[in-house]
Amino acid sequence: MKKICTFLFLLLMLSACSSNDSVDTGLDGTYSGTFTVVYTNGPTHTNTVTVNFLANTTYVCSGDGNIGEIYPAGGSGTFVVNGDKITFTDGNTWIANFDWNLILNGEYDFTQNGDNLTISADRAGIGSYSYTLEKQ
Numbered sequence: 001m002k003k004i005c006t007f008l009f010l011l012l013m014l015s016a017c018s019s020n021d022s023v024d025t026g027l028d029g030t031y032s033g034t035f036t037v038v039y040t041n042g043p044t045h046t047n048t049v050t051v052n053f054l055a056n057t058t059y060v061c062s063g064d065g066n067i068g069e070i071y072p073a074g075g076s077g078t079f080v081v082n083g084d085k086i087t088f089t090d091g092n093t094w095i096a097n098f099d100w101n102l103i104l105n106g107e108y109d110f111t112q113n114g115d116n117l118t119i120s121a122d123r124a125g126i127g128s129y130s131y132t133l134e135k136q
Contacts, residue, residue: 025081027053031117031133035063035073037102039127049073049131051104051119059088061104073131075104086110086119101129 035049052060063073077091090105101123108121108129115135122128 025053025056025079026112027081027117028056029053030136032136033131033133036130036132037099037127040125042127047073049133051131051133053079059104063102073102073104077105081110084109084111099126101126104131 029052031051031053033049034046036044036046038044047063049061049063054060057078058076059079060076061074075088075090075092077089079086079088085107086109087107088104090103092103094100094103101121104119106121108119110117110119112118117133117135118130119133120128120130
């Protein structure tokens, strides 16, 4: 009987430590707002943008595409939150003739205040990229 209880206890402990439990980031949902890029030695561009956070692990970002032939504020893939940083890993194939920082990819600072979310990054020598969003 003692062996059975020990076995059941170990089984319970192992099942409680499952590594595929999703961490609640508090970001699930659709956020809309503006994407702004301020180039270090050039113009500033602002477009509308929507970011969908799904299942606390994936995202889809889409801009309205009004900056010429490029795809501003696009991307989709996975994300991880660590403190006040959020790291996006875009899983798409893109053409090579535009500013790749326009894709939501890499590490960003972020703040969340209720339904408002700000995601921003400075890319040395290139410019600053920011998303000012509100949960829908």
